[in-house]
Amino acid sequence: MQYTDNLVLKLPEDTDESLVRTDINYNWAILDEVVQAMRIFRMTVVDIKAASTTGIHVAITGTGAIQNITTGITNPDESRNATITGSAGASGNIVLTGLVRGTEETETIALDGTNTVQGNKPFDTITNIKVPAELTSPKTVSIGWGDKVGLTYEISAVTKVYKVVINAVDVTSTYVTSKVNATYGTIDFSTIGAYQDMKIFYLGN
Numbered sequence: 001m002q003y004t005d006n007l008v009l010k011l012p013e014d015t016d017e018s019l020v021r022t023d024i025n026y027n028w029a030i031l032d033e034v035v036q037a038m039r040i041f042r043m044t045v046v047d048i049k050a051a052s053t054t055g056i057h058v059a060i061t062g063t064g065a066i067q068n069i070t071t072g073i074t075n076p077d078e079s080r081n082a083t084i085t086g087s088a089g090a091s092g093n094i095v096l097t098g099l100v101r102g103t104e105e106t107e108t109i110a111l112d113g114t115n116t117v118q119g120n121k122p123f124d125t126i127t128n129i130k131v132p133a134e135l136t137s138p139k140t141v142s143i144g145w146g147d148k149v150g151l152t153y154e155i156s157a158v159t160k161v162y163k164v165v166i167n168a169v170d171v172t173s174t175y176v177t178s179k180v181n182a183t184y185g186t187i188d189f190s191t192i193g194a195y196q197d198m199k200i201f202y203l204g205n
Helices: 026-038
Strands: 040-048 052-061 067-069 080-086 093-100 103-110 116-123 125-131 140-150 161-166 186-188 196-203
Touching: 052 067, 052 080, 052 125, 080 103, 093 116, 093 140, 103 116, 116 140, 125 140
Parallel strands: none
Antiparallel strands: 040 196, 052 140, 067 125, 080 116, 080 140, 093 103, 093 125, 140 186, 161 196
16 A cells, blocks of 8 residues: 555535535545554443442342343443352352343353352343242342453454553553453453443454
C-alpha cells in the first residue's frame, strides 16, 4: 500500500438533491478497512462490583421437584461468570440460561455442598435458574457472580489480550496471559475489589 502525506478525511457529499450520500469517500473507506483489519479494542469497566455469592439470586430452597426460577433475579453489573453455593449436603446440577454477548446460552454447574462453584461463561443476563429435584427442603442454593470478566468480543488466543490496567495501575504481567481464557473470552481477576476501574486492551478475531 502506498501512503500520501496530504490525506484529507471528509464526509461524503450528496450527489443530487435526494439527500442520499452516494459518493463514497475513498479516504473514509481506507480508514474503515484498516480499523476492521486491526480490530483493536479497549474495554473500559467503571466501578465494577466485588464478587457476591448471592448477587444474582438469594438462597432458593429445594422442593424435591424441578424448579424454574425466573423472578427475583438481579443481573450482574458487567459480563461475569456465575457461581453457585449450596447449603450442607446440597447436590445436583444447576442449569443457568441467559445471554452471553447477546446470544442465549445455557451452563450447567454441579452443586458441591457448601463450596462455591465457579462457572465459566460470562453472562450479560440470567433469565432462568433451573433447580434440580435432587435439592430437597431444607437444602438451598444461592446464585452469584464471580471474578471472571467477559470481554466484549470473542478472542481466538490468550495472546490477543496485551494490556490490563486496574485503577490506573498497569497489571499486565499479572493477568496476561495466565488469567485469560480464550474459549470463553474471559479474564479471571481472582479477587475483584469493590468499585475498581479496569481497562483491557486486546485484539479481536
